[in-house]
Amino acid sequence: MLAVLGGAFGATVLILTSPDRYDGSTGTVFSGLVGFTYLATGAVARRRAPRNAVGLLMMLVGIGWFAEDVQISGDPLLHTVGLFTRAASGGFLTHLVVAYPDGEYRSVWERRLVIAAYVIVFAVVPAASVFDDSSVTNLLLIHSFRGFGAGYDVVQGAMGVAVVVVLVAHWRAAAGNPAARERLAPVLAVGLLGAVVSALRAASPHGGWLRLLLGQLSHGSMVALPIAFLMGVLRVRLGRRGVVDLLVRLPGSSPDELQALLAKALRDPSLRVGFHRPDHGGYVDAAGRPLRPASGQVATPVERDGRAVAILLHHPALREDPHRLAAVGSAAALELDNQRLAAEVRAQLIDVQASRARLVAAEDQARRELERNLHDGAQQPVVATALELNMARGILRRRPEPDEELAPILARCAAYVEEASARMRLLARGIHPAADGDLRTPLEELIGRSPFPIRLSGRPVPSLPPLVATAAYFVVSESITNAQKHAHASSITIEVEYSTEPVAADPTEDDQDLAGRVTELRLAVIDDGVGGAVCDDGPDSGTGLVGIRDRIDALGGEFELESPPGEGTVVRMTLPVAPR
Structure with missing residues (x-):
């Protein structure tokens, strides 16, 4: 008008x-x-x-x-x-x-x-x-x-x-x-x-x-x-001619290729594709990771048969041509719907891995509480009993006529109590041996208690997240136990390696951290026993290695067992190390 x-x-x-x-x-x-x-x-x-x-x-x-x-x-x-x-x-x-x-x-x-x-x-x-x-x-x-x-x-x-x-x-x-x-x-x-x-x-x-x-x-x-x-x-x-090219190249494209094709068709290199999570709310990318719009981006839903199958995060200027956005969305809706299902599976897998990691963390927290209860609770009466026995032995020695029958009994009781206290300390230390992220010290203590030679090779490892250090310790501990009980090994070698990434120098950090932050821990335990160890869900598999494998999997790592009969056993572990 x-x-x-x-x-x-x-x-x-x-x-x-x-x-x-x-x-x-x-x-x-x-x-x-x-x-x-x-x-x-x-x-x-x-x-x-x-x-x-x-x-x-x-x-x-x-x-x-x-x-x-x-x-x-x-x-x-x-x-x-x-x-x-x-x-x-x-x-x-x-x-x-x-x-x-x-x-x-x-x-x-x-x-x-x-x-x-x-x-x-x-x-x-x-x-x-x-x-x-x-x-x-x-x-x-x-x-x-x-x-x-x-x-x-x-x-x-x-x-x-x-x-x-x-x-x-x-x-x-x-x-x-x-x-x-x-x-x-x-x-x-x-x-x-x-x-x-x-x-x-x-x-x-x-x-x-x-x-x-x-x-x-x-x-x-x-x-x-x-x-x-x-x-x-x-x-x-x-620019809508890009939709034709999109239709030709869409079938069978990978998630990364599809996102690149959509970005090219809409001429927006910042474009990202997201999929709705109906069970959790929010959106995830094709890998199942949570997705949020970058600064200045807006979201446009892509629908198929009246239901949203994906969102496009893009520059606001693209909204000035809603017809082009709709054409690109319609062309890609079927492929996006197929990839949505895969993204949901990947997101559920990430949730399961996160849940397993939380269970491992909860188990370690329970171990810490048990260790504290042993140290502060059950061990205290044992220490008090040892003190009372030593006091009784002192009183007995000061008498003019010592009791030759009672003195050796009290001495044996004191020795038993000291041994019980030492074992209780050892038990408490073994429940959560790397609570502070130190891996080297508990490994050396573990080697010191072994009845046969164990060689530890590799550079000193900087402080690690407690979950990673604890998992590595239990891999070594379980492997040594198996070598002693089942493999009849005569020697064991422990190899510890790690990867780092450079970090900026900070005077508040120690020299090890200045050299680089640990990003991946690699560990191998090698024995010369009879071999034949298995780690599966069958009846012949021991629960120790299965538990260690599950712990490593829960932390996003890799567990490998090589144990051919008569050729010894090699247990390998690789764990990612997240910033603490």
Whole structure:
């Protein structure tokens, strides 16, 4: 409706001003071309995106352009009325260039720039019209003030420079988003040209050939701007050819390939694909890991048969072309639905692994509590009994006539209590041997209690997370126990290796941490026994190795057993080490 009313207004202005336009003014054909192009383009844009202010602003620029033409009339009355609206399109045009393509301000400074443009166009210029002694009689002229024209040119030039700064800022903000830059490129190029030309024209002398040339370029940019907008729209439509390529390459693509194809089709390298978790809420990626939008990203659901099968996390500029988003989503819906099922399985596997890790952590916590209870509870009466026995032996020795029968009994009791206390300390230490993350010390203590030689090779291991250190200790402990009881081994070798990643030097950290942080622990226990050990869920498998294997699996590691009959046994373990 606004485009129709604007067209009627424009036609009326052209009819009224056509017979007597004064020399130096724009021609009727040129004026009509600019105004009607803005109206038509704005109507198309408004229909495509009703919520976007760009289409409305385009139509208002066209109406403002026709309002400016009223001053071109040679009739004094029409010319005087036109002086009040001789810059009407400038405010709308500034607003349009600043707000393109989403129709919104990006900062408070942009808002202030647009407000300033409207104040100049609809307040300052009309108020100053009574001082403008133009080539056609001004019926409201109070006093001729020729300096006003130069002042207005300075203000117009400053506005042009401000628009240039804003346009450059928009281009830089679209870095990393080819789709957004493709839409911005034609409009920003013409907008920059128009702003620069306006600034140069404001600084050029009146009446010279340069000012005339710059005026023609300024008019040309006015015509080119709506065409540039149409080019932006056309680029979006041409970009839909990527959907055809997507359909050809979709079948059988891997999750990474599918995400890359979608990013290419939508020309958004930041695009990521997510799948809904109905059991937990939220979204996961194709690997089953939790997925959250990056800063500035928005989510668009992809539906199949009326149900959401995935979401696309992408740059907000893609929402300006919902048809293209819908086409890409429809093309990929079937493949995304298939990958959704795989992602849900992977997410459930991650949940199971996390649950098993929590069970291991809970078991270690229970071990710590049992160790503390043994040390602080059960062991205390034993220590007190040993002290009482030693006191009784001392009293007995101080008697004039020692009891030769009671003394050896008390001595044996004291020895038994000391042995019980030592065994209780050893038991407590074995329940949770690496509570502080130290692996080397408990391994050396374990080796010291062995009845046959055990060689420990490898570099000293820095402090590890307690869960990792404890798992490694139990692998060694269980392997030594099996070698002693079942393999009849005569020697054992323990190999400890690890990988590190460099970290920045920090004076608060010790020298080992400065060398690098441990990322993976590798351990092998090798004996020369009879071999033949198994580790499965069958009746011939011992529970010790199975428990160790489950503990390693729960922590995301790898457990390997090599035990051919008659050739000894090798137990290998690899564990990832997460930052503590």
